[in-house]
Amino acid sequence: NAGVMQNPRHLVRRRGQEARLRCSPMKGHSHVYWYRQLPEEGLKFMVYLQKENIIDESGMPKERFSAEFPKEGPSILRIQQVVRGDSAAYFCASSPPGTGITDTQYFGPGTRLTVL
Amino acid sequence: AQSVAQPEDQVNVAEGNPLTVKCTYSVSGNPYLFWYVQYPNRGLQFLLKYITGDNLVKGSYGFEAEFNKSQTSFHLKKPSALVSDSALYFCAVSPGSGNTGKLIFGQGTTLQVKP
Numbered sequence: 001n002a003g004v005m006q007n008p009r010h011l012v013r014r015r016g017q018e019a020r021l022r023c024s025p026m027k028g029h030s031h032v033y034w035y036r037q038l039p040e041e042g043l044k045f046m047v048y049l050q051k052e053n054i055i056d057e058s059g060m061p062k063e064r065f066s067a068e069f070p071k072e073g074p075s076i077l078r079i080q081q082v083v084r085g086d087s088a089a090y091f092c093a094s095s096p097p098g099t100g101i102t103d104t105q106y107f108g109p110g111t112r113l114t115v116l
Numbered sequence: 117a118q119s120v121a122q123p124e125d126q127v128n129v130a131e132g133n134p135l136t137v138k139c140t141y142s143v144s145g146n147p148y149l150f151w152y153v154q155y156p157n158r159g160l161q162f163l164l165k166y167i168t169g170d171n172l173v174k175g176s177y178g179f180e181a182e183f184n185k186s187q188t189s190f191h192l193k194k195p196s197a198l199v200s201d202s203a204l205y206f207c208a209v210s211p212g213s214g215n216t217g218k219l220i221f222g223q224g225t226t227l228q229v230k231p
Contacts, residue, residue, distance in 0.1 A: 004159070033218065042206060042221040043160075056216040091159060101210045101217045102148050102167045107159040 002027065004094050004108035005074075012114045019079040019086070021111045025094030032075045033105055034067060037089040049075060082115045089113075118143045118211050122222035129197045129229055137192040137225045139207030148210040149190040150219065151181055153203045160206065166190060177201070197229045 005024040013019050025032050031050055035043040045059040049069035060067070064082075069075040079086055089112050093105035121140045129135045141147055148167050152160040164175025171183045181192045190207060204226050208219040 006159075031217065035219075035221075042223040043208075043219075045218040045220070048216055048218055056218060059218070093160075095217070101215050102165075103217065104150070104162050104165060105217075105219060106162060107152070109159040112157075 004092055004106055006090075006092050006108035006111050008111060009109060010112050010114070012116065013082050014116050015083055016081050019082050019113055021077040021079075021090050021092075021113070023075040023077070023092030023094075023108060025075070025092075026106055028096055029094035029106075030097050031095045031103070032069050033093040033095075034075075034077050035091045035093065037091060037110070039088070043091060046077070079113075082113075084115045087113055087115045118209070118220055120207050120209050120220050120222040122205075122207055122225045124225050125223075126226045126228060129227070131199050131229055131231050132196050135194050135197045135201070135227065135229070137205050137207075137227060139190045139192065139222060140188050141190065141207075141209045142188065143209055143211040143220075145211055145215075147188075147190075149181075149183060150208040150210070151175065151179070151190075151192050152206045152208065154206065154224075155203050163192070163205075197227075199229050199231055202227055202229045 033048050034046040037043045047067045048056040064080045066078045089110045091110045092108045095103040095105045150165045151163040154160050166173045166183045174180045204224050206224050207222040
């Protein structure tokens with residue numbers, strides 16, 4: 001049973017370019033969460049999605065960031081016009097259908113974004 | 117504001133000795149508490165969680181944690197540390213009141229176990 005998959009594992013972008021981060025949840029999981037880990041800091045929640053729905057985007061920056069979880073395919077976190085401050089590790093987590101607040105979230109290996 | 121605090125940036129312990137990694141929280145409603153471990157350049161691995169019931173929770177790799185409601189704490193413990201336990205440990209809470217399921221993480225504690 002494969003775990004949460006994220007790709008790419010490492011992504012280098014120049015300022016102003018777009019970054020697309022992909023996350024495939026564990027089999028049978030329908031909830032996806034995105035978190036960002038800045039250097040020397042803990043993880044900060046960004047967005048929570050279910051298939052074709054954004055449930056909670058209270059942690060998403062207002063501009064340049066968007067996320068989707070289509071009916072088919074992986075969840076995508078998109079960062080437009082990247083800036084150096086976007087450099088971080090971005091982690092995706094998934095959980096099975098359920099109440100959400102008590103379900104265990106299983107994390108992927110992360111995508112490390114470097115903005116030059 | 118809802119938050120999680122891990123008061124120690126680093127904990128050093130000798131192999132074979134007991135270890136404790138501290139965590140306190142501040143949330144409204146019933147807290148659901150989690151511990152994760154992160155090895156270098158890896159994702160987070162789930163260790164254990166407290167939802168309800170017995171205050172002492174047992175998890176993976178011999179770890180356990182004790183929920184203390186009066187002290188709003190959820191310290192991680194292990195009776196005998198291994199060198200391979202050296203990693204970054206995160207405490208997290210899912211606030212029970214009005215929450216959609218997001219986790220609030222502490223800043224992490226580096227555990228160093230020396231032979």
